[in-house]
Amino acid sequence: MRVVLSTYGSRGDVEPLLGLAVRLRELGADVRLCAPPDEEFAARSAALGVPLVPVGDAVRPLVTGAASSAPTDFPTRVARLTAASYEAVLGQAAAGGAVVATGLFPSAAGAMAAAEKAGAGYVYAGLQPTVLPSPHHPPFRYPGRPAPPEGADNAKLWELDVESMNALFGGAVDAHRVSVGLPTVANVRDHVLTGRPWLATDPVLGPWRLPAELDVVQTGAWLLPDPRPLPAALTAFLDAGGPPVYVGFGSMPMRGSEDVARLAVEQARAVGRRVVVGSGWAELSGGEGGATGAGSAGSGSAAAVPDDCFVVGEVNHQALFARVSAVVHHGGAGTTTAAALAGAPQLVVPQIVDQPYWAARVAELGIGAVHDTTVPTAESLAAALRTVLAPRTRERAAAVAAGIRTDGAEVAARLLIDGGF
Incomplete structure (x- = not known):
């Protein structure tokens, strides 16, 4: 059976697939x-033996502002991405097979059109409940649209x-559908989304709440077990003292929010915690009072920085989060x-969308606390960290971790098969 998995987004969109x-x-x-042709996605796919078919432009330069064309x-942009996803998926899909899009x-619209054209089954999979219509949460508000x-x-x-x-999206999507011989949609x-989308989230962390009109199949999160050992230098750092606080913002460029990372590192150190900094797409590096540490692993050369910090x-993350205090x-x-599954308390500084x-x-x-990015101060981050580092928060995080399912990918795979x- 041929199954084509389609997405366009950052690491958080690619890894579940x-x-x-x-x-x-x-x-x-x-x-x-x-998926997008970013080098890190291609390398990850190759390491797992999963053929990657490139779609559109690399995402990281678009997110970080490095792209100029x-x-x-x-x-x-809508028309180009719809067409690019359609061409990539159509070149791989087979009649009687399946296409899963997120x-x-x-990108999902293009993948669906390709599935229709190829005679393959189609599934839309949400990676968060908020993308699916529900009486229990509002939709994402698109910039430039009238206020409700x-x-x-x-x-x-x-x-x-x-x-x-x-x-x-309707105009561009319909124009593309007509161009490939498919009917328009109202x-x-x-x-x-279809009338029966899938939801690839853990029922404890991201439940689908009932009653709801949409017939949602919640499979559980699509987790990828990671057997990779931690770098030797990072392991040595972890072994040399108490569990550190991890500070990292993944694929977020953190424009206008640089102080959040700096202050988080400062406040963790102020309460006597060592720090591991994930450089991410924001390329956090710490220097004095910031976020580069005594050593580094996979993030370039080390800088002259405090001995109680380390950059990765x-x-x-599965192995690292099991060894951090927050x-x-x-x-x-x-x-x-990943943090919830490891039983690590969390301080979340949300940026966009979900x-x-x-x-x-x-x-x-x-299992943690939330901090508003608009008003980062030493005092506010210190207060949030006190909540996160309290013993009761770790106890609660451990209890929740015990209830998180790890069979979501198995459930989804068997449904497809x-x-x-």
């Missing part, structure tokens, strides 16, 4: 991953979301899940 791909391959499926007008909406009427409930907001999605959002680049991060689905949702879940579950979609 790799977890699903590995499990599918173990069950005998022929798997292809259509990307189109600036929104309709052109990531940016135009005051006092509108979630049901009304989701009705207005259809109008926004049609206005933003409601582009619900067409791409690409590293096994994780300070942006609230991405992958990092939130990150406020995950931050709220961390607070609701009592058995045709249950």
Whole structure:
């Protein structure tokens, strides 16, 4: 059976599909991953033996501002990504097989059109509950769209979301569909999401709340076991003292929020904690009062920095988070899940899109705290860290960790193999 997995986004969009791909391959499926051509994604896929078919431009330069040739007008970007995803997926899909799509909406729309054209089954998979219409949460508000009427409930907001999605994506998606011989659609959002989407989140961390009109299949998070050992220098640092605080913001460029990382490092050190800094796409480095440490692993050459800090680049978070006292991060689905599974208390500093949702879940579950990025001060971060580092928070984090499922990729893979979609 040929299964094509399609996404366009950052590491948090690619990694779950790799977890699903590995499990599918173990069950005998022929798997292809259509994803951005970033070097780190290609290297990760190659290491796992999953063929990667490039889609569009590399994501990291677009996110960090290093790209100079990307189109600036929104309709052109939508049209290009829809077409790029369509071509990549169509070149791999097979009649009677399956296409699973997630990531940016135009990418999913292109993947769905390819599945229709190829005669393959199609599944839309959300990596967070907030992407799916529900009376229990509002939709993401797109920039430039009219403000909703005051006092509108979630049901009304989701009705207005259809109008926004049609206005933003409908024209380009329909134009592409017509160009490849497919009919137009009246409601582009619900067409791409389908009436039975999947939700690849853990039921404890990101539950699908009932009652809801949408028939959602929650598989559990698509986790990819990581057997990689930690670098020897990092292991030596961890062995040399008490559990450090990890500070890292993944693929977030942290424009305008640089002080959050700096202050988090300073406050962790102020309460006597050592620090491990994840350089990430923001290229955090610490220097004096900042975030580079006595050593580094996978993030370039070491700098002259405090002995109680250490910088890492690409590293096994599953192994690292099991050895830290807390994780300070942006609230991405992958990092939130990895920290929760490790039983590490979390301080979430949400930036965009679904990150406020995950931050709220961390607070609701009592496994950490949330900090607003707009007003970072030494005092506010110190107060948040005190909550996170309190023994009761670690006890609660350990209790929640015991209930997190690790079989999400297995559940999804078997559904695909058995045709249950």
